[in-house]
Amino acid sequence: xxxxxxxxxxxKETPAEAQIVSHRYMLRAGMIKQASAGIYxxxxxxxxxxxKIEDIIHEEQIRAGHIPLLMPTIQSADLWRESGRYxxxxxxxxxxxxxxDRDLLFSPTAEELITDIFRSHVGSYxxxxxxxxxxxxxxxxxxxPRFGVMRGREFYMKDGYNFDLTKExxxxxxxxxxxxxxxxxxxxxxxxxxxxxDSGPIGGDDTHEFLVLAETGExxxxxxxxxxxxxxxDRQIDYDSVEQCQAVLEEFxxxxxRTDETHDEALFNEIxxxxxxxxxxxxxxxIFYFGTKYSxxxxxxxxxxxxxxxxxxxxxxxxxxxxxxxxxxxxxxDDKGIIWPEGVTPFHCGLxxxxxxxxxxxxxxxxxxxxxTAIGLEPLYDDTxxxxxxxxxxxxxxxxxxxxxxxxxxxxxxxxxLTSRRTGASEELPPEHAIARIAAIYGKASA
Amino acid sequence: xxxxxxxxxxxKETPAEAQIVSHRYMLRAGMIKQASAGIYxxxxxxxxxxxKIEDIIHEEQIRAGHIPLLMPTIQSADLWRESGRYxxxxxxxxxxxxxxDRDLLFSPTAEELITDIFRSHVGSYxxxxxxxxxxxxxxxxxxxPRFGVMRGREFYMKDGYNFDLTKExxxxxxxxxxxxxxxxxxxxxxxxxxxxxDSGPIGGDDTHEFLVLAETGExxxxxxxxxxxxxxxDRQIDYDSVEQCQAVLEEFxxxxxRTDETHDEALFNEIxxxxxxxxxxxxxxxIFYFGTKYSxxxxxxxxxxxxxxxxxxxxxxxxxxxxxxxxxxxxxxDDKGIIWPEGVTPFHCGLxxxxxxxxxxxxxxxxxxxxxTAIGLEPLYDDTxxxxxxxxxxxxxxxxxxxxxxxxxxxxxxxxxLTSRRTGASEELPPEHAIARIAAIYGKASA
Numbered sequence: 001x002x003x004x005x006x007x008x009x010x011x012k013e014t015p016a017e018a019q020i021v022s023h024r025y026m027l028r029a030g031m032i033k034q035a036s037a038g039i040y041x042x043x044x045x046x047x048x049x050x051x052k053i054e055d056i057i058h059e060e061q062i063r064a065g066h067i068p069l070l071m072p073t074i075q076s077a078d079l080w081r082e083s084g085r086y087x088x089x090x091x092x093x094x095x096x097x098x099x100x101d102r103d104l105l106f107s108p109t110a111e112e113l114i115t116d117i118f119r120s121h122v123g124s125y126x127x128x129x130x131x132x133x134x135x136x137x138x139x140x141x142x143x144x145p146r147f148g149v150m151r152g153r154e155f156y157m158k159d160g161y162n163f164d165l166t167k168e169x170x171x172x173x174x175x176x177x178x179x180x181x182x183x184x185x186x187x188x189x190x191x192x193x194x195x196x197x198d199s200g201p202i203g204g205d206d207t208h209e210f211l212v213l214a215e216t217g218e219x220x221x222x223x224x225x226x227x228x229x230x231x232x233x234d235r236q237i238d239y240d241s242v243e244q245c246q247a248v249l250e251e252f253x254x255x256x257x258r259t260d261e262t263h264d265e266a267l268f269n270e271i272x273x274x275x276x277x278x279x280x281x282x283x284x285x286x287i288f289y290f291g292t293k294y295s296x297x298x299x300x301x302x303x304x305x306x307x308x309x310x311x312x313x314x315x316x317x318x319x320x321x322x323x324x325x326x327x328x329x330x331x332x333x334d335d336k337g338i339i340w341p342e343g344v345t346p347f348h349c350g351l352x353x354x355x356x357x358x359x360x361x362x363x364x365x366x367x368x369x370x371x372x373t374a375i376g377l378e379p380l381y382d383d384t385x386x387x388x389x390x391x392x393x394x395x396x397x398x399x400x401x402x403x404x405x406x407x408x409x410x411x412x413x414x415x416x417x418l419t420s421r422r423t424g425a426s427e428e429l430p431p432e433h434a435i436a437r438i439a440a441i442y443g444k445a446s447a
Numbered sequence: 448x449x450x451x452x453x454x455x456x457x458x459k460e461t462p463a464e465a466q467i468v469s470h471r472y473m474l475r476a477g478m479i480k481q482a483s484a485g486i487y488x489x490x491x492x493x494x495x496x497x498x499k500i501e502d503i504i505h506e507e508q509i510r511a512g513h514i515p516l517l518m519p520t521i522q523s524a525d526l527w528r529e530s531g532r533y534x535x536x537x538x539x540x541x542x543x544x545x546x547x548d549r550d551l552l553f554s555p556t557a558e559e560l561i562t563d564i565f566r567s568h569v570g571s572y573x574x575x576x577x578x579x580x581x582x583x584x585x586x587x588x589x590x591x592p593r594f595g596v597m598r599g600r601e602f603y604m605k606d607g608y609n610f611d612l613t614k615e616x617x618x619x620x621x622x623x624x625x626x627x628x629x630x631x632x633x634x635x636x637x638x639x640x641x642x643x644x645d646s647g648p649i650g651g652d653d654t655h656e657f658l659v660l661a662e663t664g665e666x667x668x669x670x671x672x673x674x675x676x677x678x679x680x681d682r683q684i685d686y687d688s689v690e691q692c693q694a695v696l697e698e699f700x701x702x703x704x705r706t707d708e709t710h711d712e713a714l715f716n717e718i719x720x721x722x723x724x725x726x727x728x729x730x731x732x733x734i735f736y737f738g739t740k741y742s743x744x745x746x747x748x749x750x751x752x753x754x755x756x757x758x759x760x761x762x763x764x765x766x767x768x769x770x771x772x773x774x775x776x777x778x779x780x781d782d783k784g785i786i787w788p789e790g791v792t793p794f795h796c797g798l799x800x801x802x803x804x805x806x807x808x809x810x811x812x813x814x815x816x817x818x819x820t821a822i823g824l825e826p827l828y829d830d831t832x833x834x835x836x837x838x839x840x841x842x843x844x845x846x847x848x849x850x851x852x853x854x855x856x857x858x859x860x861x862x863x864x865l866t867s868r869r870t871g872a873s874e875e876l877p878p879e880h881a882i883a884r885i886a887a888i889y890g891k892a893s894a
Contacts, residue, residue, distance in 0.1 A: 074483075
């Protein structure tokens with residue numbers, strides 16, 4: 001993309017309403033714009049990152065054998081009356097009346113609707129196991145929305161639901177989700193620690209939250225520092241294997257890690273003192289096993305091998321998609337701006353022309369741009385007439401992990417500059433070497 | 448995908464509520480399920496087609512130089528009061544009150560919000576031309592929703608907005624949209640005819656609707672049959688070229704083609720009698736130029752080259768994404784079920800094992816499945832224990848354009864059967880030839 005043809009409305013000033021760094025940088029980098037309290041428009045660069053995160057989640061869910069579908073945002077109140085949650089949910093539920101005076105609501109989660117889909121179409125244990133999920137906009141009418149997309153009212157969420165014949169099978173689905181979430185967050189450059197949590201209005205006993213450590217986190221967390229050494233890495237997992245998924249769960253949850261809701265001081269004090277950590281964390285996902293809480297009242301049953309009709313065992317599993325952008329920025333930034341991990345960066349690299357209009361510089365930039373594009377990468381080429389300092393400030397603010405800088409002086413020596421946003425380290429090298437380096441970083445075959 | 452692990456709840460009976468063929472087949476093929484009146488869940492296969500259509504639209508919009516973003520579904524009433532449409536819109540607008548008694552609405556379209564984004568961030572003619580678009584869920588509280596996704600209340604729509612300095616530039620944007628829409632529909636296997644239309648509540652004088660001819664269309668259409676000979680094909684267009692875009696507009700709109708709203712009997716009668724056609728059509732898109740209708744009252748201005756502040760010229764351009772599934776099925780089906788065009792088919796081909804459990808058949812199917820997957824194609828492998836007749840009926844109903852049938856008898860002679868869903872023609876050939884044929888159809892390099 002050429003910057004002169006893009007819509008990237010960066011702000012010079014820090015907006016007064018933004019209290020945390022991710023909110024400030026998302027506004028300043030032209031990623032979002034508030035439409036009304038807690039409700040945002042995703043400007044082109046924000047939308048681009050949102051889609052990248054969404055794509056990673058889809059890929060990892062499908063890899064785990066889960067099946068995507070899409071439920072509507074507007075749902076009938078009747079279904080929620082069946083489960084008893086219409087009255088329980090309180091004022092966070094956005095309640096709506098249509099022109100025929102029917103009670104509707106903007107879905108804050110979808111246990112009821114997915115259970116209705118299941119009971120309408122599935123009748124036999126032979127159709128199990130089954131895990132269905134969606135990535136869809138949700139609404140919670142927060143009394144005091146704040147922190148930008150971290151605690152918005154309209155938010156994007158992945159919510160998945162497993163249906164299993166037995167508790168054991170449902171716990172395997174639970175473990176499978178834990179594994180797929182570890183992979184998912186790592187691909188986004190995040191370390192998200194599964195912590196024993198409280199189930200809240202979803203219900204159930206077994207639940208883990210995934211927390212990203214960050215000073216601005218809303219939760220206080222207590223953990224054994226040994227847990228931050230764990231990496232999922234690129235290990236291969238057979239998601240059908242009960243043993244393999246169980247082993248990952250044990251590896252990642254056997255050490256103490258809890259939020260303040262479930263914190264147990266006595267247990268915590270059993271950790272060697274030098275490994276006890278108290279910090280703050282941002283919740284980016286949660287998994288639940290809740291048994292027959294919805295299937296029983298709503299009649300979601302299957303006939304088992306003995307011919308008996310039994311309610312299915314269920315769980316639900318969520319990832320806060322839109323809030324992940326905030327969490328990633330909280331975890332990865334400096335005082336100049338965002339530092340995107342390679343897995344989610346909106347553009348693979350920046351390309352700065354130090355002297356737009358200089359024939360050699362323009363030609364070299366166009367050639368580099370064409371080469372990067374040809375190998376399937378997407379550079380952001382600053383082809384504007386801005387001065388170099390302003391171009392660098394914008395690139396630092398928007399946080400592309402790599403930058404190629406092209407100027408007449410370097411070209412005379414046959415070199416351009418390759419700069420890492422994370423370390424700030426720069427290196428002079430011939431254009432084709434810079435291209436090969438970027439290609440290698442993103443696992444692309446260089447032409 | 449293996450059918451035994453998928454969620455494809457096909458129905459044997461025709462649902463009584465479905466009056467038109469696309470609605471019937473979408474329900475029977477397990478693509479959608481009604482959640483409440485005019486509101487649908489998109490079951491896995493329906494969601495898959497929806498995403499393919501969405502991806503085509505994104506690709507063609509980006510090719511035309513338009514920039515994607517995403518606006519929220521819930522918007523503040525205040526913005527709509529500024530343009531005067533809050534009161535004008537009537538009961539089709541879903542009006543909502545939040546916990547703080549603020550007036551909100553579920554967006555039926557987004558001229559106001561995009562204009563607000565524009566006026567907040569753009570101030571100079573140098574930032575023009577600019578076209579921003581989104582693909583987002585909308586809501587219109589239809590008094591009598593019907594015909595499935597063709598006239599639903601919650602629907603998926605691409606809506607794009609151009610901002611230009613002059614009327615001439617805005618008309619180029621209009622033409623550019625017309626060209627990109629022609630390409631878009633053709634890639635979906637549709638012939639959508641641009642017809643002079645009425646602007647309705649959007650406003651403006653210049654507007655064309657795109658209509659797909661189908662007996663069940665909601666509009667009566669009148670056209671010169673010569674228009675159906677026009678094909679966009681794979682011609683290359685420079686979207687920046689005013690002349691090239693104008694030439695396409697003239698080619699595709701110079702012949703008589705109008706809906707009943709703008710029909711002119713006298714003009715129609717000037718066409719040679721043997722080319723006059725009266726038929727029915729389904730509206731799948733519409734483009735508008737409306738000048739300064741929103742920019743003037745909302746203060747969306749730029750400073751021009753002479754230093755004067757002038758309101759921008761705008762247009763908006765929509766494609767009915769969710770309704771396109773219905774339109775494609777209305778245009779492409781037979782009495783056995785859907786016939787997907789290759790561009791939007793949920794799976795590239797079906798793979799039917801005539802004798803699941805037979806070692807030779809199972810092995811051959813797995814090998815074919817692996818080969819197709821390896822070249823980037825997605826087959827749907829019916830690996831269930833159903834009898835052959837039922838497997839064929841399901842494949843015909845869900846309408847994958849190609850089917851490979853594998854049975855022990857054929858394998859003894861070294862052949863499988865390749866069947867075209869559209870023509871019904873079958874051919875026996877060695878498995879590797881069948882794979883090569885499917886690869887060629889979808890433009891993939893065969894291994």
